[in-house]
Amino acid sequence: MAKNLSGDLQVASANRLVDGAVVFLDGAGQWTERLERAEVARDKRSAEILLERAKTEAFDIVDPFLVAVSEDDDGRIEPLSLREKIRASGLTFAAIAADAVRYA
Amino acid sequence: MPDTHFYRYDDYDRSLIAERVEQFRDQVRRRLAGELTEEQFKPLRLTNGLYLQLHAYMLRIAIPYGTLSSRQLRKLADIARRFDRGYGHFTTRQNLQLNWIKLEDAPDALAALAEVDMHAIQTSGNLIRNVTADHFAGAAVDEIEDPRIWCEIIRQWSTFHPEFSFLPRKFKIAITGSPNDRAAVRVHDVGLRLWRNDQDDVGFEVIVGGGLGRTPLIGKTLREFLPKEELLAYLEATLRVYNRYGRRDNLYKSRIKILVHEVGVEKVREEVEAEFAAIKDGALKLAPETIEAIARQFAPPPLRPKRTRVPEVEALKLEDRDFALWLISNTAPHRVPGHAIVTASLKPAGAPPGDASAVQMEGIADIADRYSQGEIRVSHEQNLVLPHVAIEDLPAVYKALRRLGFAEANVGKITDIIACPGLDYCALANARSIPVAQRISLHFAELARQHDIGDLKIKISGCINACGHHHVGHIGILGVDKNGVELYQISLGGDVDFGKTTLGTILGPAVAADKVVEAVDALVATYLETRRTGERFVDTYRRIGAQPFKDRVYGAV
Numbered sequence: 147m148a149k150n151l152s153g154d155l156q157v158a159s160a161n162r163l164v165d166g167a168v169v170f171l172d173g174a175g176q177w178t179e180r181l182e183r184a185e186v187a188r189d190k191r192s193a194e195i196l197l198e199r200a201k202t203e204a205f206d207i208v209d210p211f212l213v214a215v216s217e218d219d220d221g222r223i224e225p226l227s228l229r230e231k232i233r234a235s236g237l238t239f240a241a242i243a244a245d246a247v248r249y250a
Numbered sequence: 251m252p253d254t255h256f257y258r259y260d261d262y263d264r265s266l267i268a269e270r271v272e273q274f275r276d277q278v279r280r281r282l283a284g285e286l287t288e289e290q291f292k293p294l295r296l297t298n299g300l301y302l303q304l305h306a307y308m309l310r311i312a313i314p315y316g317t318l319s320s321r322q323l324r325k326l327a328d329i330a331r332r333f334d335r336g337y338g339h340f341t342t343r344q345n346l347q348l349n350w351i352k353l354e355d356a357p358d359a360l361a362a363l364a365e366v367d368m369h370a371i372q373t374s375g376n377l378i379r380n381v382t383a384d385h386f387a388g389a390a391v392d393e394i395e396d397p398r399i400w401c402e403i404i405r406q407w408s409t410f411h412p413e414f415s416f417l418p419r420k421f422k423i424a425i426t427g428s429p430n431d432r433a434a435v436r437v438h439d440v441g442l443r444l445w446r447n448d449q450d451d452v453g454f455e456v457i458v459g460g461g462l463g464r465t466p467l468i469g470k471t472l473r474e475f476l477p478k479e480e481l482l483a484y485l486e487a488t489l490r491v492y493n494r495y496g497r498r499d500n501l502y503k504s505r506i507k508i509l510v511h512e513v514g515v516e517k518v519r520e521e522v523e524a525e526f527a528a529i530k531d532g533a534l535k536l537a538p539e540t541i542e543a544i545a546r547q548f549a550p551p552p553l554r555p556k557r558t559r560v561p562e563v564e565a566l567k568l569e570d571r572d573f574a575l576w577l578i579s580n581t582a583p584h585r586v587p588g589h590a591i592v593t594a595s596l597k598p599a600g601a602p603p604g605d606a607s608a609v610q611m612e613g614i615a616d617i618a619d620r621y622s623q624g625e626i627r628v629s630h631e632q633n634l635v636l637p638h639v640a641i642e643d644l645p646a647v648y649k650a651l652r653r654l655g656f657a658e659a660n661v662g663k664i665t666d667i668i669a670c671p672g673l674d675y676c677a678l679a680n681a682r683s684i685p686v687a688q689r690i691s692l693h694f695a696e697l698a699r700q701h702d703i704g705d706l707k708i709k710i711s712g713c714i715n716a717c718g719h720h721h722v723g724h725i726g727i728l729g730v731d732k733n734g735v736e737l738y739q740i741s742l743g744g745d746v747d748f749g750k751t752t753l754g755t756i757l758g759p760a761v762a763a764d765k766v767v768e769a770v771d772a773l774v775a776t777y778l779e780t781r782r783t784g785e786r787f788v789d790t791y792r793r794i795g796a797q798p799f800k801d802r803v804y805g806a807v
Contacts (some may be wrong), residue, residue: 164282166306193630206290208302227734229673229748233304237674238685239602 156193156224157184158200159233160207168233169207170218171200177207181234186215186223254319254624255388256379257402257547259367266409267364274298275357282354284555286727299370300356303677309334309359310373315383315401315425316344316628319613323626327611333359338611340596340604342668342719343422344382344628345373349675350651364468371409378408378489382424384432385629388550389591389637391583395444395452397427400481402497403536407482414489419504420497421489422461426695434630436460436469436751437722439506440488453477456484459510460516462716465506466753467708468785470515472522474556478541480526483534487525491518516633551623551638560642573648575697581644585635592622592636592647593629594656594667599695602684603653603669604632613654621647630719631668633661663700664708664774670720672729673736679712681729683738686710686766693767694774703774706787709744725773726754726786727766736763742773742799743791758800765807772806773799 169177170184180186184213187193193212200210213230215223225231232238259267263453281291295622299310311326318326326346330338333355334348341347351359364367372380381401388396404423408414412496414421424438435441441457454476460469476484495513497503503512510518567574582591594614597603606614614634618626621643627635634656639647651657660666667690670676672683687710694700713730720726726741737760744754759770774787776799781790791799 161302161306163288164354166302168305188740205284228731228736229304229679232673232682238682239674239688 154189155217155223156187156196156212157181157215158210159184159185159213159230160194160200160204160210163206163208166208169201170213171196171210175199175203177203181223181225184215184223186217187212255547255551256317256398256625257544258321263367264364267367267369267371270298270356271360271364274360277506278353278357290681293375294354295356296374298356298360299372300353300375301374301677303349303363303675304673305675306350307356308675309348309356309370310341310361311348311368311370312345312373312380313344313346313368313618313628314380314405315387315398316385316630317383317387317398318626318628320367320618320626321622322366322368323611323615323618325362325368325617327608329362330611331608332362336609337605337607339602339671340606340628340632340634342510342630342632342670342717343380344385344630345380345628346628347671349671351781355445366734372405375415376419376421377415378404378411378417378421378423381405381408382422382433382438382630384426384428385627385635386432386582386591386637387427387627388548389584389589390428390432391430391585392428393585394429394446395427396545397425397433397442397444397549399541399548399693400425400442400444400454400478401483402544402548403541404485407485408532408739414493417489417493418498419501422505423485431746431751432629434719434722434746434751437462437466437719437746438469440485441469442481451475451477454481458488459507459515460751461505461507462719462721463505464502464714464716465505465508465511466716466721467511467643468751469507470510472519474516479536479538480530482536483530483532484522484526486529486534487522490525491521495521496666506736527548537713544680550585551625552584553584553589553623553638553640556640556642557587558588558641560644563641563644567646572657572659572697573645575701576657577644578701579659579663580640580657580661584639586638588641590639590641592639592644592645592651594634594636594651594654595658595660595662596633596656597659597660597666597691598655600663600692601693603667606634606656609657610654613650614656617647617650621650631666633666659697660700662705662707664694664703664706664770665700667691667710668723669710670712670717672710672718673693676712676717679729680731681712681738682763683710683712683718685740686727686729686738686763692768694770703778704786706774706777707745708770719746720744720749721753723754724786724791725770730760732760737761738763738766738769740766740773740803742796743788745788755796757796758804761803761807768806769803772802776802
């Protein structure tokens with residue numbers, strides 16, 4: 147079951163400078179394309195620190211910001227907003243097209 | 251390969267673009283080396299058409315007045331393949347967007363574009379954008395004059411115009427040379443309509459202050475008849491008035507439409523005419539030989555009249571129902587007897603509207619070389635047009651388009667949907683557009699049904715900026731975000747047919763994403779049950795009003 151839907155949990159994200167790819171800041175201060183490796187801030191103070199760290203590790207990325215996420219019992223995290231879900235997992239066409247075929 | 255029959259770059263044009271590419275190459279190098287901050291670099295990349303979207307950089311390539319040669323289209327395919335993911339998206343402003351460009355590759359992509367006299371200038375920023383035109387220009391049977399001559403004159407005047415490089419906001423100009431407006435001129439910052447007056451002179455009606463977006467407004471006539479040689483001086487005067495009085499304090503009120511709306515077209519006219527009086531006999535007055543020199547480059551291709559009734563075409567019509575439907579919806583009369591204008595539908599059932607792969611682009615280029623004088627047009631309705639096809643060649647063109655997946659007989663029909671990239675790509679969007687278009691397209695895919703429904707334009711935007719022109723759709727669909735959930739607001743009755751340009755009216759509460767198809771189905775069912783002979787969907791709506799549609803939709807969803 148998803149928990150922490152209030153937006154308390156946050157990860158730092160940005161676009162990579164060289165190609166614009168969506169990246170997340172991990173615990174070692176590296177930018178990764180894998181959301182599951184992102185460091186999760188669990189309260190407001192931690193989130194502020196995470197964003198500051200993201201801004202200092204910003205040489206190879208563009209415009210870092212915080213993304214609210216949920217976390218399930220297995221520790222899997224997922225962005226709360228649809229926009230950030232799409233940023234994290236890519237275009238929705240294939241999934242929607244399959245729905246559309248069923249609908250038709 | 252046939253010679254092109256539109257403007258060819260000279261050495262001046264080419265050196266301008268080449269210099270620009272090298273400037274940008276150095277700017278990218280400095281950004282990657284950390285010598286420029288993003289704040290410093292962002293305006294530089296945007297002036298070269300490079301946006302940063304959700305997942306990647308997006309390169310918006312200018313296709314001036316929507317006209318392409320086969321050579322240029324092949325180069326676009328080559329760039330899509332080498333620097334992107336092998337496809338591109340033709341937009342409602344007749345441009346091409348590549349959605350997965352890497353910053354480090356962008357200068358090489360621009361250099362490749364420059365090889366075929368193309369660029370990404372005037373596709374971003376608060377300046378005069380790439381001018382758009384009727385996609386049937388130079389071929390339409392109802393055309394008074396080819397509007398592209400004037401688009402090109404405006405391009406030469408506006409590119410890097412120092413006074414208008416930092417306008418209050420972007421500025422879009424569209425031109426039609428036909429009484430049947432296919433360029434939506436009344437919903438542009440300035441719309442120009444060529445027409446012939448009682449003295450048999452051809453000039454422009456100048457329309458100002460139209461636009462969609464957050465505040466949709468229909469343009470008003472600024473000058474009923476403007477002699478052609480005065481076009482640039484009059485535009486210069488108009489831009490000066492906008493530059494002086496346009497609002498810079500509020501982004502949402504910065505377009506010229508707001509100025510016209512707030513102070514009134516009479517006041518704007520007074521200011522423009524005063525400015526115009528001061529400059530009209532100056533350097534911007536167009537000499538006849540200047541106009542003639544540009545016009546010569548748009549000389550019509552040497553088409554000879556041919557048979558208009560071709561037995562092979564008639565036979566195939568009887569044999570192949572889809573071909574017969576395609577002739578009805580995807581071909582239009584050509585000014586030269588025995589020829590037709592063919593629209594290649596970039597809306598096959600269930601596909602993202604306006605997308606074409608590199609292979610498909612090359613296929614269209616081949617067809618254009620063989621059957622359409624090497625010319626292609628991009629329509630603002632996100633289709634490609636083969637403007638000069640002999641009627642006797644229509645069966646071969648149809649078969650070739652079928653192989654590419656672009657022979658869907660749906661132009662102007664319910665599945666010929668305009669859709670912006672939406673939340674799948676766009677950093678500004680609130681909701682997805684393309685998946686909604688795909689679902690509607692699949693639901694109504696059966697061609698005979700589409701032709702029974704008749705002309706019906708669905709336009710979908712993923713946010714209030716209205717790149718999908720939802721305000722002027724017979725059925726407009728606007729995606730909104732309500733507490734993190736996508737909802738879709740439906741409006742009815744929009745139209746851009748000239749003389750009756752109308753903005754749609756919101757039907758009622760927004761519907762859930764999975765109810766949009768049902769809602770459209772209910773709208774269509776209401777129309778089919780109540781239409782009179784010859785009435786299009788929008789005509790029936792105008793006659794009976796919104797209530798029957800509303801009752802049906804909200805009863806269904």
